[in-house]
Amino acid sequence: xxxxxxxxxxxxSEARIAHGAFxxxxxxxxxxxxxxRPMPPLEDAKVSRWVPWLxxxxxxxxxWLPHCAVGFFAACVFLACFSLGYETxxxxxxxxxxxxxxxxxxPALTLLRPVGAxxxxxxxxxxxxxxxxLISSYASAFSGGSFMTLLAVMTLVVLRTxxxxxxxxxxxxxxxxxxxxxLIGRNVGDLPPVxxxxxxxxxxxxxxxxxxxxxxxxVETLTASAEERSRRTLLEERxxxxxxxxxVVAHHMxxxxxxxxxxxxxxxxxxxxxxxxxxxxxxxxxAALTELRRILxxxxxxxxxxxxxxxxxxxxxxxASLESLLDSVRGAGLVVEAVITGAPRPLPxxxxxSAYRIVQEGLSNALRHSPGADARVxxxxxxxxxxxxxxxxxxxxxxxxxxxxxxxxxxxRERVQMLGGEMTADHTEDGGFEVAAFIPVxxxxxxxxxxxxxx
Numbered sequence: 001x002x003x004x005x006x007x008x009x010x011x012x013s014e015a016r017i018a019h020g021a022f023x024x025x026x027x028x029x030x031x032x033x034x035x036x037r038p039m040p041p042l043e044d045a046k047v048s049r050w051v052p053w054l055x056x057x058x059x060x061x062x063x064w065l066p067h068c069a070v071g072f073f074a075a076c077v078f079l080a081c082f083s084l085g086y087e088t089x090x091x092x093x094x095x096x097x098x099x100x101x102x103x104x105x106x107p108a109l110t111l112l113r114p115v116g117a118x119x120x121x122x123x124x125x126x127x128x129x130x131x132x133x134l135i136s137s138y139a140s141a142f143s144g145g146s147f148m149t150l151l152a153v154m155t156l157v158v159l160r161t162x163x164x165x166x167x168x169x170x171x172x173x174x175x176x177x178x179x180x181x182x183l184i185g186r187n188v189g190d191l192p193p194v195x196x197x198x199x200x201x202x203x204x205x206x207x208x209x210x211x212x213x214x215x216x217x218x219v220e221t222l223t224a225s226a227e228e229r230s231r232r233t234l235l236e237e238r239x240x241x242x243x244x245x246x247x248v249v250a251h252h253m254x255x256x257x258x259x260x261x262x263x264x265x266x267x268x269x270x271x272x273x274x275x276x277x278x279x280x281x282x283x284x285x286x287a288a289l290t291e292l293r294r295i296l297x298x299x300x301x302x303x304x305x306x307x308x309x310x311x312x313x314x315x316x317x318x319x320a321s322l323e324s325l326l327d328s329v330r331g332a333g334l335v336v337e338a339v340i341t342g343a344p345r346p347l348p349x350x351x352x353x354s355a356y357r358i359v360q361e362g363l364s365n366a367l368r369h370s371p372g373a374d375a376r377v378x379x380x381x382x383x384x385x386x387x388x389x390x391x392x393x394x395x396x397x398x399x400x401x402x403x404x405x406x407x408x409x410x411x412x413r414e415r416v417q418m419l420g421g422e423m424t425a426d427h428t429e430d431g432g433f434e435v436a437a438f439i440p441v442x443x444x445x446x447x448x449x450x451x452x453x454x455x
Contacts, residue, residue, distance in 0.1 A: 372396030
């Protein structure tokens with residue numbers, strides 16, 4: 001009983017496998033066999049990488065080179081089949097033209113309807129076998145150019161679609177060939193070697209197709225990983241900016257709260273309405289500080305060690321601390337000079353902090369990526385804002401691998417864009433690197449900051 005049950009289970013499993021294989025074959029070769037699937041041109045990036053010396057207009061035409069090659073092959077097939085058919089006699093000229101068009105249409109159709117091209121070429125092969133049988137009693141089923149054209153079409157279909165079609169088309173083709181050979185009474189001795197040769201060709205085409213598909217997926221994965229890494233770095237930089245701006249805003253809100261609390265005591269006989277207004281201002285400032293601390297707690301929860309290397313209560317750096325920054329990088333071995341043009345003036349704390357961080361990141365990049373190079377920091381105080389330029393020369397020795405994510409420029413650009421400025425970062429002609437940024441500062445903001453510092 002157990003053996004019978006096991007046999008039935010095995011038969012059901014084999015039936016399911018056969019049904020699944022037939023279903024896949026039907027989906028691949030029968031359902032929507034003549035669906036419109038045009039072959040796309042070559043990608044511009046590939047053409048530019050293969051023939052970068054060609055002009056752009058010519059490179060645009062090179063994108064269609066595979067289409068031209070297939071069309072040329074179809075034209076050669078037509079001419080060859082027509083000439084062979086015409087030699088049998090002028091009476092069959094019209095039939096020769098039609099048959100040559102049918103055979104040559106297979107390769108050409110692979111550009112638009114690849115699976116339909118296979119069925120057309122298979123039909124042309126079957127007709128050629130029967131035609132050769134009528135002309136000669138000793139002609140092989142695989143003689144003539146119809147089978148080689150069919151094999152070329154199958155190869156193109158595999159390269160255009162999916163690897164498993166190689167096995168499916170091979171099975172269908174040689175099953176049909178075996179039936180046709182038997183019907184016309186020919187010896188099937190030619191069938192095994194031709195089948196082996198065709199299998200090798202189709203398996204090679206399937207391997208090429210699988211390799212191309214795997215490479216495309218790897219490129220897509222690497223691209224997605226790079227984009228995700230850039231996005232994560234950008235979010236981390238924004239979190240850092242949010243933490244730093246919290247300190248800036250919290251300072252101003254604290255001053256507002258203290259001034260609002262002390263103001264009523266500076267005026268004798270303060271009207272109740274004025275005292276109530278100051279109390280409301282203080283309550284709003286304290287509430288704003290509470291909300292800022294709550295939001296900052298959410299930001300810091302993702303990075304509990306954000307302030308592990310420095311005092312969290314320390315004031316945020318400004319351009320007034322530039323000299324100490326230059327001393328530290330000089331101690332690390334970087335030869336750097338600073339040039340300040342214009343009249344230095346107090347700027348909004350957010351601008352001061354961002355400018356300091358941009359200079360800091362630019363010098364850090366010079367230390368990491370251009371060891372032994374000289375660097376120059378230029379700070380320009382102009383009427384509409386502040387200009388920054390950090391430039392370094394080429395490295396004098398090989399740079400060690402950096403453990404960083406390599407997205408420092410992203411962080412600098414994010415800071416500049418947050419303040420409505422503009423920034424460029426690119427290699428210089430001598431092999432160095434230059435970062436240039438301009439951060440606008442409104443006159444009102446500058447006067448307010450200047451007045452706040454004097455009070």
